[in-house]
Amino acid sequence: MPQGSQHARACILRTDAKAFALNSYEHEGIQRPPNIDRAIPKRQAEFFFGRWGAGRALARIGLPTGPIPVGRTREPLWPRNVVGSITHSHGFAAAWVCRAEYAAGLGIDIERVPGTAELTALQNIALRPDEADMIDSLCADAKMTRPLLLTLLFSAKESFFKALSPTVKKYFDFQVARLVKIDATDRKLVLELKVELHPKFPAGYRGNLNYDLIEHDTVLTCLSLC
Numbered sequence: 001m002p003q004g005s006q007h008a009r010a011c012i013l014r015t016d017a018k019a020f021a022l023n024s025y026e027h028e029g030i031q032r033p034p035n036i037d038r039a040i041p042k043r044q045a046e047f048f049f050g051r052w053g054a055g056r057a058l059a060r061i062g063l064p065t066g067p068i069p070v071g072r073t074r075e076p077l078w079p080r081n082v083v084g085s086i087t088h089s090h091g092f093a094a095a096w097v098c099r100a101e102y103a104a105g106l107g108i109d110i111e112r113v114p115g116t117a118e119l120t121a122l123q124n125i126a127l128r129p130d131e132a133d134m135i136d137s138l139c140a141d142a143k144m145t146r147p148l149l150l151t152l153l154f155s156a157k158e159s160f161f162k163a164l165s166p167t168v169k170k171y172f173d174f175q176v177a178r179l180v181k182i183d184a185t186d187r188k189l190v191l192e193l194k195v196e197l198h199p200k201f202p203a204g205y206r207g208n209l210n211y212d213l214i215e216h217d218t219v220l221t222c223l224s225l226c
């Protein structure tokens with residue numbers, strides 16, 4: 001987890017959508033929004049596991065587990081004075097929370113390296129032209145395959161989005177942030193904003209993320225804002 005986030009607590013789960021039953025919501029006292037009632041079972045399960053993890057993470061910072069509704073841009077609406085973030089992907093779910101007095105925002109994301117077609121799409125969406133040149137040399141420096149590195153960059157940008165989005169309050173795409181460096185020894189990654197998104201996030205603002213491999217093909221990235 002990032003430096004300066006010693007007050008934040010995470011809950012990372014192994015999940016099995018096939019073992020999930022809809023009555024788990026009632027059983028665990030987790031609110032189910034109407035759109036989740038109508039969703040496919042996989043979505044019902046991932047929403048459940050994300051909220052369940054959030055409840056455990058809130059308990060770890062000494063707060064009661066209450067409802068975490070969904071905001072206008074799909075963001076989780078945390079209790080007052082709490083910042084946090086949720087992710088779920090291919091058998092994992094994670095939630096990360098902190099009292100707002102210690103962090104201005106949190107972002108967490110888990111991604112598994114996709115198949116070839118999806119990887120091409122991911123590259124087209126997430127990679128800036130000026131990052132393409134860096135990627136090959138970074139593969140050697142960071143001791144990562146190109147697919148893993150692209151997945152890491154994609155995940156880092158999604159964590160960046162989740163952390164900034166509650167302040168920026170509008171959608172911004174992957175082109176607004178550029179990879180500056182990866183430190184494979186300490187598993188750190190730096191993204192830099194190329195445009196101003198908000199007075200608190202001017203062009204040149206740098207997000208210092210941490211990352212980890214939670215499986216050989218699955219990355220976790222996270223960002224805590226000071």
Ligand SMILES: CC(C)(COP(=O)(O)OP(=O)(O)OC[C@H]1O[C@@H](n2cnc3c(N)ncnc32)[C@H](O)[C@@H]1OP(=O)(O)O)[C@@H](O)C(=O)NCCC(=O)NCCS
Binds near residue numbers: 172
């Ligand atoms: C919102 C987004 C980041 C979610 O990431 P994802 O890999 O699709 O899915 P994950 O499982 O990791 O995360 C989903 C969770 O993100 C959270 N989330 C969704 N929208 C959010 C927002 N606007 N702000 C903060 N968190 C948000 C939710 O908790 C959601 O889970 P839930 O619906 O079960 O509550 C992604 O769908 C997206 O829209 N990305 C485009 C914007 C972007 O990343 N720009 C890059 C800027 S450099």
